[in-house]
Amino acid sequence: MERIAFALFAAIAVGGGLVALFHRSIVHSAFALMGTFLGISGLFVLLGADFLAVVQLLIYVGGILVLILFGLMLTKPDPSERKLRRVLLVLAAVAVPAAILVARIASAARWAAAEGPLPDPKPAAREIGFLFLLKDAYLIPFELAAFLLTVALVGAVFLARQPHPPPPGGEDR
């Protein structure tokens, strides 16, 4: 049963990525990316990371994807930019070395991975919360992340609200 669920979610994730890569329209690509995010969220559930799965749903689908769609609606896309040849070439150029590399690592490395059916995972939200708030665990990364988010927010607001100056080097362009 886990196998079926895994196949379903993996197919959604990779299929969404493929559509996003190859589709002519960027809006379709963005919507296909939603499939990828949902599939990965499902894979997280299978891996026992239920909190992370919901965070994935909330942040990626509800936040980043909406932001990207906003960006799409505010810019003018170029419908002729997809060259199928180029995409296929790049995909091959990236995929073949990656596949070889992963195959070699997988055959060479011996990591202490458990095999076979794993015990049922436990809900993780509370433990993650404790980990983030304990002094000798991840308190400093947590605070740094909060600081980074604030800085990013202020920076994004600053970038977006600047009145548009004339293009630098105005006339000679």
Added chain:
Amino acid sequence: MGLLEHRLDENVLTTRIDWLINWARLSSIWPMTFGLACCAIEMMAVGAAHHDMDRFGAGAFRATPRQADLMIVAGTVNFKMAERVKRLYEQMPSPKYVIAMGACATGGGPYYKYGYNVVKGVDRVVPVDVYVAGCPPRPEALLEGLMKLQDKIRRSAVLRKPGLPEGALFVPAPS
């Protein structure tokens, strides 16, 4: 309903299904938010507290033609407006009904003779189901027009083969 429409012979099943569909259609005639002239004021009165078209399930005024069933042409139709009226009518998904409200929409009204800019009756542009007389008609007259339309829907065939074609109905002005 495309595949089955008007294909079947009359029997108990088809008549009952037709009855159900017709009942649903006549019980929820959603009009389009759409007014052209002074008749529209009376149309609003029909939707408001005293006359309350919503009692018949026809009070959900939809702003978009895609979700409307009934177009109440309430007022004078200019040639300029006629194009728009026709386009709105064509944008409505079937089954769709039209009530020509008032003298202008029915036949040009006071502009019949000298109104070079007025369409002499909206039925030259779109097919009309019910004509409501009056200038403008009283809200009660429009309500009766609605009920006439309900009568018409009640008698229409959906799955059955259609019988004789039905003409438009007419609400006379009170004498």
Added chain:
Amino acid sequence: MSLGAYLAVATALFVLGLAMMIARRNLLYVLMGIELILNAANLNFVAFARYAAPAGGEAALRGQVFALIVILLAVAEAAVALAIVLHAYSLFDTVRPEEPDLLRE
């Protein structure tokens, strides 16, 4: 399911994201490619953590904590990158990544 299956999915997503960044000529595609790559990395983190410490405990959560921080970074990155893209669009009237080249002149 074995660890390898998850790694394969993550690799596929990584490859797709990288190809998207390189092959498509739109800044927003670059943004989307980065998100895909980050997702693939997250999947790896969580899968390794799950299979390295199947019994649970702090070690099993380490991968998830890492992934969470990566997601936080992705949020910050997306917000700033989008602001930059919109700004670049208003300056250069294009979203092609190779056209804003003022520094080259």
Added chain:
Amino acid sequence: MGLLPAPLLAATLLGAPLLVAGGQQGNFVTDLVAKLSPVEIPWPLLVLIGALLGSGFFLLLVFITPYAMLAIWAERKVGGHIQCRIGPKRVGPFGLLQSIADAIKLLVKEDTIPAGADKLLFVFAPALVLASAIAMFAAVPFAPDVWFTDLNLGVFFIVAISSLTTIGVIMAGWSSANKWSLYGAMRMAASVISYEVPLGISLLVPVLVSGTFSLREAALAQEGWGGAAWYLFRDPFVLPAFLLFYTASLAETKRAPFDLPEAESELVAGFHTEYSGMRFSFFFLEEYAAMFVVSAIGALYFLGGWAFPGLTPLVEHLFGRGWIFNAVAIGVFSAKALFLVFVMMWLRWTLPRIRIDQVMTLGYKYLTPLSLACLLGAAAWELYVVPLFGGGG
């Protein structure tokens, strides 16, 4: 076939939580499947069947549709009475069959797809919206022992899934090839992004108090003879948090005075301008389902869930926690949730729609800081004031 993707997608969405949360105890749907099946089905397969086949259809048919029909009838009736009208009265007794007539009419109405529309997305969008509504509904417990799936991340899951609705709405607006639709969709995206922040933060206040994301556990913690255990009365910061949550949830569910995405005086009908017939009714269904879900969160997290002073403890005392208690609990909980839904309708027919810039101002300048202040205050209260009374989380 616009109807086909909805259950498939819902099954996928629902499958994930059910696989985890079904646990060994199973749930409503799996129990039903197990009872109906002639041969014994092994448990994992049962969960899969329940998740993939049952839940979506089951929820849709048994819960969401009748509830939404009743709510639509109620909306017209409430609106009528607020405007000194009567509302539907000719279709069935008190017009009760009005929604059924509407539904049949919409079902047999012509299904149009505009020529310039993006067909695939146009068909997919309502299905996505409906599926997210179903998935949201699945995480709501109705009584101590009546629920589809008791997620330990219940409310978090609902908030996350509700963002799928946004994607569906943007999809609908973009694929319609209509400017007004697109404007509506972008307004929706803008208001949802900004109002998700105060919504989430104000929801964190009862989460902080109860120490759990699970709606069922939070409601269980609020039982007692009086209403004093309700989180609403726990400290002075929960009541403002509730009001903030309710306001933000109005914007999340596109209800007046924040119904900018479908403002008919400006945008024809907003994102569903081009939708007719059945697909349009999906959006309708989603709106009412979302209203119920946010009201249910409000009832469960702030208003004591299924506890009612004097009534539920009495029932528990007399009959124990059997099915009678559960039935009473369902009644009390539904009454609270439906009352909140009624207030939403009341607000809709009373308040005028505000402008989009006012919506943004309200969200960013007032609701977000206020909800942050509430969260801080509640945290401080739990830390410093509760120990004074000898209590403890």
